[in-house]
Amino acid sequence: MYLENINGPEDIKKLPVEALQTLADETRSALVGRLSAIGGHVGSNLGVVELTVALHYVFDSPRDKIVWDVSHQSYPHKILTGRKQAYLDPAHYRDVTGFTNPRESVHDLFTIGHTATSIPLAMGLAKARDAFGGTENVVAVIGDGALSGGEAYEGLDCAGEYGGNLIIILNDNEQSVAENHGGLYRGLRRLRESGGACPDNLFRGLGLDYRYLEEGHDVPKLAALFESVRGIDHPIVLHIHTVKGKGLPYAEADREEWHSGSPFNVADGTPKNGYPVYDTTVYDSLTGLLSRDEHAIVLTAGTPRALGFVGEARARWAATGRFVDVGIAEECAMAMASGAAKYGSPAVFGVYAPFLQRTYDQLSHDLCLNDNPAAILVLLPGAYGMKSNTHLGLCDIQMLAHVPNLVYLTPAYREEYRRMFDYATTQRSHPVAIRVPVRFIDCGREDDTDYSIPNRAKVLREGEGAAVIAVGSLVPMALALADAWKQAMGCDLTVINPVFLTGVDGGLLESLKQRHRLVVTLEDGELDGGYGQRIASWYGTSTMKVANFGISKAFHTDFNAEALLAENGISVPKLLDFIEAQLADGKRA
């Protein structure tokens, strides 16, 4: 076994080139062991095993700088750069994160989880290297899927003018998270089919040098290719054809299913913990709209599964031309939603909260400035959503609540979501965003609210002394708090669902002054610049006390939502104590 002696790239270089495939096999085996035990990104990592072995055989990391785009394909890199224990020893599986991480290793330059970032980051390293008079190689490794993002293109274009060393490795496994979308993929296919020789080479069109390698799992050929460009004096794209999921037949056969996932049995790929059951509320709302209104258009930026569109059904909807996957290109999707809404289509763009931030300008300028009535579904927002510092949805309110013309709705229950979705996709007045709950809870009765009345909050329980305004997912906690309060104190707290995050219900806030001395706001996103501070400001010159609760300002990572909320004072017992103390204090004053 070679792997047990590999404590860094220097140990790989000691091996004869003939041994490298064995090292790759051992690396793949370590990968499969951990992936099958605890889950993770499967296909992308299996596809770059040989490429990574060759990369570290030829280049001299950390002196040479390697930037991994998205970095969910960096597991082999981690194994080979001193972190093999986290892949070989179950007791250490949790020692490393799923993304490159400078706190783990000097071989990791950036914490990265968003696509299309590697080339501009590498360009920055390259320009600085030049300023320092350095001679290190700068290498960006980017997948074909990430190439649909505008940031990657901006980086390619910038590199096309640059006159120094930069090696861009295009790891082409013919797949994004789902299937690729965009005309560039026709171009890549032609390049693959012609061995890189076809006319109309996109990269050359951008002023870049280019080479193609078909055998993306042949370590000696990979090493020879890398050796041939080591120390190159200008930017070059190395287009390498790999197989996503390489080595696991079921993963090679269904590349989308095996992009990432849960623990599985290696023999046949069956899940260890059973097949997950997906909530179809969002999917049902979207397909209901598409079925009901032949003019409706639904957009996704490379994450059709996030909206529930998979397999045959997805293909059928895509064939209508009204379910559109634009690739990992959020800016394009947001602008298209504006254009389609302008024409007259009910248009919906569904996007994960962490990726919504990739299209802030298009939301503001292309959509809201034009006040076109598109609907935006913000998926996995807040603390209950994604939980890696690379993928956070804690700042959706910061991004959206201040944008003029936008209506941002926050349903607490499934019935509210459905009603809001219908409102958003039938009204023609404004762009409407919906903060889709991470887990849908049934309220048990149909919602017949008229959401065209702006900023009207819902009073869920009428009480006195203190009122709790809880954003979306925290409504159930607020009601539980009120129950506990009633039990302890014998009286009711007022509980309010604000419904609208883009404005406050001034009439209701005014009326609270009569029987309340304290307003508590709860939100599962960042406190600073969030919803609650608007309430504090509204009451600023009155005698009403306002206490805002939300998440502290940090790139939180690998957290438990309930624990993070509790750390920030958001739990029933903590809030009970807080409110009791505040009201007692108020009586003394």
Added chain:
Amino acid sequence: MYLENINGPEDIKKLPVEALQTLADETRSALVGRLSAIGGHVGSNLGVVELTVALHYVFDSPRDKIVWDVSHQSYPHKILTGRKQAYLDPAHYRDVTGFTNPRESVHDLFTIGHTATSIPLAMGLAKARDAFGGTENVVAVIGDGALSGGEAYEGLDCAGEYGGNLIIILNDNEQSVAENHGGLYRGLRRLRESGGACPDNLFRGLGLDYRYLEEGHDVPKLAALFESVRGIDHPIVLHIHTVKGKGLPYAEADREEWHSGSPFNVADGTPKNGYPVYDTTVYDSLTGLLSRDEHAIVLTAGTPRALGFVGEARARWAATGRFVDVGIAEECAMAMASGAAKYGSPAVFGVYAPFLQRTYDQLSHDLCLNDNPAAILVLLPGAYGMKSNTHLGLCDIQMLAHVPNLVYLTPAYREEYRRMFDYATTQRSHPVAIRVPVRFIDCGREDDTDYSIPNRAKVLREGEGAAVIAVGSLVPMALALADAWKQAMGCDLTVINPVFLTGVDGGLLESLKQRHRLVVTLEDGELDGGYGQRIASWYGTSTMKVANFGISKAFHTDFNAEALLAENGISVPKLLDFIEAQLADGKRA
């Protein structure tokens, strides 16, 4: 004169094709009349006169949908679509805005001022047209400069997969705002030089059909080209070579100088109101850094003049490789700043506030998550900055203040800016953004503040009763307010410069409780989600009254800064009355 009878595209279609050049000449003459009288975008509009005449001769707007990228080249379009009076009659010059505007005309589909937006917006129109079974042509007109933006690429890529009618007119005048930067421009040059026939056609590489026209000012040839693609059943790029500034020799000769400007004498191009004098504070700070530290790197995304880099000096700095213009590609510049800072360079990216919003994700994920110590200069922020709804800087605090790891500093005086710049570019702890004042005011004494002490505010005047916390440009107003208060009331107001927008000075806020009953916050950006609401939240459960003043939530346009501020209660007399009333009210309570 033909133009006087042109009240819409239908009137152009009545003309014989031989008359079109005359109409173009008359249109250019009207353009020059208004441009020379009141200023505006010169070069881009003069360059598309013939193209616009031919476009409206062939296509049937508003049935056919024409989207103008950036839309600062839409003046001829306005002249020919019913708005000629605004170009011919000085009394009506102000009837129209400088950008397409659906409120002005059904021929304008979007309010647009940001680059690279037209293709995705047009794709949205096209998909909706298909859903409605329409047969209209959808046309996007985009300049070569805008093509460096990632959103344009995402749109091209999406169009490359699309199977319906979409006509992308690439108006190639070989110029961005400044000179073009990026490898794609080598590709465009090869296409121009080969009459569109060279290999490695970027557009074909993205799966798009393509045609080239060299004679971009020959109306019959333009009309024939457009006629040949009218009703086309797939996307096509029409690459048309034009001359920026066409018709004014001095504008043709210096395309950057004549991108946009003030009133001028038509005979020789000399300015009517004298040459503007530019403040060199920012330029001096940047060139000082570049001179002092050979590792330093300064980045701009297509707006080198914003940083004071022009002419020979710019060329000299660019030649060092350490002043880098990446083209209109803010995402690339932000990520590069992170990469360069990671390597060890003092790295500065200077960007107009309205365009900073194009790179929110890179600011958060590529830079701040990685906590790399790059410096970001936010230019023209707030109400004193740009004043078109297409170019607003009213939400920089909303975007930046909540981002973890970031330090956002707001200098009130030139001396503070200089000290903060030195701090930002020598520290190695965090990304630091500076809210650069629109107009620099001298404080009159050197600043020796230690900005490494986080969140420490400055007390500029100590008083009692009320404290005023004024953000950046409003510090002088706060001091004038205190002077007026002293004169009227005989006592001092406390005046505070918060300095840090990414945190509050808790110790100072606590100490204010002793002798103050009211805190007033003033900011020249949007109130909702702004700085002041953080102060209101901080004091939420205390008895301190807090009044937040900022700009109302709207896409304000064509405003006077002082008037807009006053409308929102921010003027010395209004604030005097407000504070007096609040303190009196407090005494009664």
